Amino acid sequence: MTEEQLTKALRRGDLPALEELLDRYTPYVSSVIARILRGRQADVEELTADVFLAAWDNRDKLRPGQVKGYLGAIARNRAFNLLRADRESLPLEEDALLLEADGPDRELDHQETARMVNRALSQLDKPQRELFVRHYYYGQTVQEAALAMGLNLSTAKTWLRRGRETLKTYLRKEGYGYETAGNLQADG
Amino acid sequence: MDMKRLEISKLMDEYTDTEFFPTGGSTADLEAVKGRVLAQAAPAKRRRRPLKMALLAAALAAMCLLTVGAGLAGIFAISPSNVHITVDEEMEHLDFTQHNDRWLIVEDGRFFLDFDGSRTEITGEFDADTPYIHTVNDPSGVTFHYVVGGTPDNYGYTEFIIVPDHSSGESNPHNTFICFDAQGEPLLDRNQSLYSWDGTALYSAPTRLDGFDDSYRVYPDRGDGYILEWRWYSAARDQLGFEGTFGYCGDPLPSIPKF
Numbered sequence: 273m274t275e276e277q278l279t280k281a282l283r284r285g286d287l288p289a290l291e292e293l294l295d296r297y298t299p300y301v302s303s304v305i306a307r308i309l310r311g312r313q314a315d316v317e318e319l320t321a322d323v324f325l326a327a328w329d330n331r332d333k334l335r336p337g338q339v340k341g342y343l344g345a346i347a348r349n350r351a352f353n354l355l356r357a358d359r360e361s362l363p364l365e366e367d368a369l370l371l372e373a374d375g376p377d378r379e380l381d382h383q384e385t386a387r388m389v390n391r392a393l394s395q396l397d398k399p400q401r402e403l404f405v406r407h408y409y410y411g412q413t414v415q416e417a418a419l420a421m422g423l424n425l426s427t428a429k430t431w432l433r434r435g436r437e438t439l440k441t442y443l444r445k446e447g448y449g450y451e452t453a454g455n456l457q458a459d460g
Numbered sequence: 461m462d463m464k465r466l467e468i469s470k471l472m473d474e475y476t477d478t479e480f481f482p483t484g485g486s487t488a489d490l491e492a493v494k495g496r497v498l499a500q501a502a503p504a505k506r507r508r509r510p511l512k513m514a515l516l517a518a519a520l521a522a523m524c525l526l527t528v529g530a531g532l533a534g535i536f537a538i539s540p541s542n543v544h545i546t547v548d549e550e551m552e553h554l555d556f557t558q559h560n561d562r563w564l565i566v567e568d569g570r571f572f573l574d575f576d577g578s579r580t581e582i583t584g585e586f587d588a589d590t591p592y593i594h595t596v597n598d599p600s601g602v603t604f605h606y607v608v609g610g611t612p613d614n615y616g617y618t619e620f621i622i623v624p625d626h627s628s629g630e631s632n633p634h635n636t637f638i639c640f641d642a643q644g645e646p647l648l649d650r651n652q653s654l655y656s657w658d659g660t661a662l663y664s665a666p667t668r669l670d671g672f673d674d675s676y677r678v679y680p681d682r683g684d685g686y687i688l689e690w691r692w693y694s695a696a697r698d699q700l701g702f703e704g705t706f707g708y709c710g711d712p713l714p715s716i717p718k719f
Contacts, residue, residue, distance in 0.1 A: 302488035
């Protein structure tokens with residue numbers, strides 16, 4: 273079954289198509305969640321099921337060629353949200369940016385943020401972007417991401433710093449504030 | 461000068477990976493996940509049965525409405541449809557236990573209210589614009605409104621449960637909301653959570669705005685979806701004085717346009 277056939281069948285509400293979706297993407301979705309939740313195996317199965325039920329509820333939104341990314345985004349965000357709800361965090365490299373802002377506070381809306389992040393990441397070379405995504409999106413530690421990509425640790429940290437600087441550039445350019453010395457969160 | 465704190469991982473919530481998809485690491489048991497998902501998704505298949513399926517929406521909305529009352533005696537009430545309502549003395553916790561007794565019976569195009577086996581025929585007492593409303597005032601102060609409307613081919617019913625909240629001077633309707641399209645398939649409820657009579661969670665049908673006729677009012681939801689409302693349902697809300705109140709968690713939707 274092609275992905276186009278699969279999404280069509282899902283939109284019709286076919287349960288066999290849902291089963292096919294589960295067969296194809298459960299390993300990926302659960303690995304995304306397991307990587308972020310780290311050691312909370314009991315939550316992984318439940319959250320993985322939630323991702324597919326959310327996709328089932330929103331099956332009209334599934335598009336051929338975008339299914340894996342869509343499921344991954346739900347999985348990633350639900351796992352992060354669970355950590356946030358439990359006031360837990362991952363050891364991310366300088367995750368918190370502290371910016372000085374004069375004038376009225378500007379809230380980033382979803383679309384603006386998506387546009388800005390996509391633009392910033394598109395400025396990075398593909399390997400640098402991959403490292404950034406592995407770390408800040410999938411929650412891999414710097415060491416894990418570096419190992420997976422065959423990088424040494426110092427190179428990986430340099431690349432991540434470059435990614436952060438690119439993001440900051442866009443933040444400043446879009447008027448969200450000015451970079452200030454120091455960061456709130458130390459290197460994990 | 462104000463300081464702004466942004467988290468990169470939070471900004472990345474709006475990102476979607478379309479090129480890397482790293483693999484590896486532990487995974488969940490496929491069969492266990494399938495079991496969970498298919499068990500909950502399966503009722504969607506039942507929506508295709510021609511038999512009208514009654515659905516009860518979750519009671520969650522009302523649970524977070526009663527948060528400001530104080531100094532009142534606790535409330536315990538059982539609705540004629542066997543919903544158990546418990547409100548603690550501080551009026552801070554409201555618990556609904558739905559025992560899912562079916563109170564609307566449809567047989568051969570005839571409609572009956574059925575409370576404890578006592579049937580009352582209401583055939584012909586409602587239509588697409590006019591609801592039939594049966595009200596029961598419980599000695600506890602809780603009021604139950606049973607509403608039926610529509611046509612034999614496209615009907616719906618709902619139960620409003622009004623728990624007094626004296627501190628705010630207004631009542632907060634909790635309702636169980638059921639909606640069908642002309643084929644008897646359930647559509648979308650405001651909580652986007654539907655439950656069948658046997659308590660099985662049914663997930664919401666996808667938003668389908670095509671093919672709806674003017675028997676519905678359609679509201680944009682605050683999320684991505686829409687809220688559908690029947691004319692008879694709107695009329696019932698108006699008659700019961702629920703204008704502008706949706707039973708949302710303390711945040712009614714104002715200025716709802718009528719379609």
